[in-house]
Amino acid sequence: MNVKALLVLFVWLVAAAAIVPRVDAYNHSFLSQNPEFDVPVLMRMLGEGRSILSNLSILQADRYFHGGVGHEDERHQGSLSILENETADEDYSPVVKSKSKVSPYNILFRIPEETEVTEHAHLNGDQLKEIVPWLYYASEIDPHNVRACTLTGFYIADKMGKVDEGIAYLRKALRNNPESWEISAELGRIYYQHEKNYTEAERFLYRAWLLLEKTPHDKFQERYVLTLLAACYEKQGRTKEAMKLYEHIQELFPDAAPVRERIKKLSSK
Amino acid sequence: MKAIWAIASVMMRELVRKKDFYILLIFLLALLGFLSSQSFFNVEGISRYIKDFGYSLVTLFSFIIAVTFTAKQMPGELESKTIYPLLAKPVSRHTIILGKFLGGVVISSISFVLFYGIFCIFQWIGGTGNSFMLLGQGFLFGILFLCLVCAIAMFLSNIMTLGANITLSVLLYIMISGFADSVRDSVLFSKGITSVLGGIFYYLIPHFEFYDLRIRITHSWDPLPGWIVVAVALYTCIYCFVLIYFAGLIFRRKRL
Secondary structure, three states: OHHHHHHHHHHHHHHHHHHHHHHHHHHHHHHHHOHHHOOOHHHHHHOOHHHHHHHHHHHHHHHHHOOOOOOOHHHOOOOOHHHOOOOOOOOOOOOOOOOOOOOOOOHHHHHHHHHOOOOOOOOOHHHHHHHHHHHHHHHHHOOOOHHHHHHHHHHHHHHOOOHHHHHHHHHHHHHHOOOOHHHHHHHHHHHHHHHOOHHHHHHHHHHHHHHHHHOOOOHHHHHHHHHHHHHHHHHOOOHHHHHHHHHHHHHHOOOOHHHHHHHHHHHOO | OHHHHHHHHHHHHHHHHOOHHHHHHHHHHHHHHHHHHOOEOOEOOOOHHHHHHHHHHHHHHHHHHHHHHHHOHHHHHHHHOOHHHHHHOOOOHHHHHHHHHHHHHHHHHHHHHHHHHHHHHHHHHOOOOOOHHHHHHHHHHHHHHHHHHHHHHHHHHOOOOHHHHHHHHHHHHHHHHHHHHHHHHHHHOOOHHHHHHHHHHHHHOOOHHHHOOHHHHHOOOOOOOHHHHHHHHHHHHHHHHHHHHHHHHHHHHOOO
16 A cells, blocks of 8 residues: 555656646746736736726825825816826815814714815825835736836836836836837836936837827827927937927927927027 | 623633634734835835734724624633523623623723734834824724724624624624715715614714724824814713613523
8 A cells, every 4th residue: 555655656756847847948938928927826816806906006096195085086187196297296275174064963973074084185205105005016916007007117216216216117017018108108208307318218219109109099199209209319419300200299289389499490400 | 890800801811812812913913024024116214004004904903803702702601501600600691791891892902902012113113103192092992992893792692693793793894984984975965754764873883983093093194183082982982881781681681
């Protein structure tokens, strides 16, 4: 009996030793060709629920941005205020508590009214770091949530001043989402604005433009990418290429005075 | 009073003997340690999400201790038949219920004190402590919350089985914490008989959401005004008194 058991164990070990390296090699080659499947097991088990959780994490970041108080649509035109990149920190007025409709003797109805935090406040300066964990989790839970990726990149590079970390993070995000024009454009912007590396910026912005052309988009998105790309060309002294792009932008927005002036300025050079 | 304390002290020995508390304590330490050691893109000094998770964990773990220890008291005594020697002593059934309730409160409060202490130490190490007033209010509300939970579990343990009691207590906690605000709003915006019935329902349900200071502690908002603290404490006392009184009545009429 013992000899039989040992024999079974031996055969099992030999079979495992033969199969495991092959499976491992197959996994490695598969994941290197399909990086979008390189997700932890737990996350894979969540399935499509990952996308919901990831968006909830962004909502939580927005709540943190408001000091834990729920987001107020009417103050941000229905969008999340953490998405408003250039949010003026002081462009909101404090909430004045309206007079309660509940009788002062209706105590159980009054308590939640008094305990609820209603002040409308935005995190600013150094406090903004508090939303970073939620943005990080949003993109970790669903690496294909492009909005989470670009938002995280923006907050790390622009708001936290960690440009290298932001670039490394966005490059990783781009590997997971090679078809995303948004991530390419964000990388290009960071290279342009923070690193002043116009060659790299041009590379990513040009790629973003090509990807954008392949997907349904609006003219504002096209203007965003092209303006940055034209600026890159200008910085590199490639006036003709920049001019072409500005002309293209003017076709999209015929009444845009700044573009017209830019073209005039470049043609006079 | 002596009899109540004697019954409660038996329960306290249970806390030391059983492993539930130690497991939750280790789990809390491990989770807080893990959260504190997390690094996000080399950004230093991030603290609010640790406070958020920490406070939630402290409340949840204390709630688990309160419900499980209190809920199993009566069924445990009945099953092992240890209730008979207890009833043979010169103590009323109300005293037994009160003793068991007090034991549950003391056990969960001891756990809460330790959990809350660890939470405060982690805050202090991270250099992101709250005002003493707010932390004090958080502590007081935690104890009051546990009193309410123990009273509910003790009341339910007289009318249902252990499993049903724990399930209903947890469900009540989840539902009321999540939906009490919606109930309140719907009552305020309704009229006529709906408003009256809704109002009665709102007054009857245990308001767990009153004790939740998570947002205030996490985001370092101002402490609550004094009258709110007094009102919540009074509310807890009245609710617990009513529940324990009825639990005693039910137990007195029970045929054993």
